[in-house]
Amino acid sequence: MKLAHRFTAIVFVTFAAFFLSADLPAFAMHISEGILPPWWCLLWFAVCTPFLLLGLREMGRREQRSPYLKPMVGLVGAAVFIISCMPIPVPTAGSCSHPVGTGMAAIFIGPLLTVVVSSAALLLQALFLAHGGLTTLGANLTSMGVAGAFVGYGAFILVRRISGRWWAACFLCGLLSDWATYTVTSFELATALHGSAPLGKYFLTVLLAFVPTQVPLGIIEGILCVGAYKFILTRRPELLKTFAVQEESL
Numbered sequence: 001m002k003l004a005h006r007f008t009a010i011v012f013v014t015f016a017a018f019f020l021s022a023d024l025p026a027f028a029m030h031i032s033e034g035i036l037p038p039w040w041c042l043l044w045f046a047v048c049t050p051f052l053l054l055g056l057r058e059m060g061r062r063e064q065r066s067p068y069l070k071p072m073v074g075l076v077g078a079a080v081f082i083i084s085c086m087p088i089p090v091p092t093a094g095s096c097s098h099p100v101g102t103g104m105a106a107i108f109i110g111p112l113l114t115v116v117v118s119s120a121a122l123l124l125q126a127l128f129l130a131h132g133g134l135t136t137l138g139a140n141l142t143s144m145g146v147a148g149a150f151v152g153y154g155a156f157i158l159v160r161r162i163s164g165r166w167w168a169a170c171f172l173c174g175l176l177s178d179w180a181t182y183t184v185t186s187f188e189l190a191t192a193l194h195g196s197a198p199l200g201k202y203f204l205t206v207l208l209a210f211v212p213t214q215v216p217l218g219i220i221e222g223i224l225c226v227g228a229y230k231f232i233l234t235r236r237p238e239l240l241k242t243f244a245v246q247e248e249s250l
Contacts, residue, residue: 030098030122030140031185033133040192045138051146052119055112062113072239076105077117083224084121084144087131088213097213100144103152103177104225107170108232108239111149118145143184152177166233167226174225178218182210 036044063069083101105114122140125131132140152173159169186207194202232239 030125030132030144031136031188033126033135035133036136036139036188036192038135040188041135041138043138044136044142044188048115048119048138048141048146051112051115052141055114055116058110058112059116073109073113073117076109076114077120080105080114080117081121081124085125085129085131088217097182097210097217099217099221099224100148100178100181101221102144102148102181103156103173103175103221104170104228106149106153106177107156107173107225107229111153114149114153115141115145118149139185139188143188144181147184148177148181151180166229170226170229171222174221174223175218178221179214182214183207186210 059069059073080101083099083104086098088097102114102118105117109117119137119141122132122137122144126134126137155176156169156173159172160166163169186203189206190199190203
């Protein structure tokens with residue numbers, strides 16, 4: 001198993017090195033710098049900050065029970081960083097489509113810790129990859145870290161309790177976390193930029209701009225979530241009992 005752990009670490013490091021060093025176009029990943037007016041930036045920072053503080057407190061509480069929590073959180077954070085580093089430009093929306101990985105992360109470490117790892121991933125992307133921005137960090141964290149994690153986590157718990165089928169729960173977790181992220185992103189853009197146009201109409205316009213890319217990406221995320229869960233369930237099921245908070249309540 002040590003060899004498998006080393007192999008996994010090498011794969012993550014290799015992908016991270018590629019995205020950090022390759023000569024890739026600097027697409028406006030997430031909501032880019034300068035898109036949202038200052039007051040809206042402050043509003044979304046205010047929305048996501050309580051979730052981030054609760055996540056940090058949750059990490060401290062759970063770390064006392066398991067000294068191996070931080071390595072697991074770091075591994076999941078690396079996965080979120082890499083998965084969300086695959087931009088597909090959507091010029092009409094002022095942003096980009098991309099997988100998010102926060103639904104899968106929420107299954108393994110819980111939604112609050114997913115907010116924490118998402119904040120780290122978004123900050124690194126804004127600082128070193130020109131993806132998103134520092135002023136829009138609150139908006140991007142609200143959509144990807146908060147909405148994506150909690151909607152995906154909620155879908156997983158609900159389906160597990162109703163049907164007991166883990167594969168269906170995982171698929172809907174990945175699918176809905178992705179779609180929730182872009183629904184909230186569309187709302188953030190619409191509320192700040194609709195001007196004299198009706199808010200609902202502008203929101204639907206932005207949301208529909210994401211549909212051609214986000215519908216297939218959501219399905220892919222659902223499949224990815226099923227594969228990741230099956231891998232751990234088959235190889236290291238004890239990790240789910242140790243780190244995955246939803247296993248404590250099912």
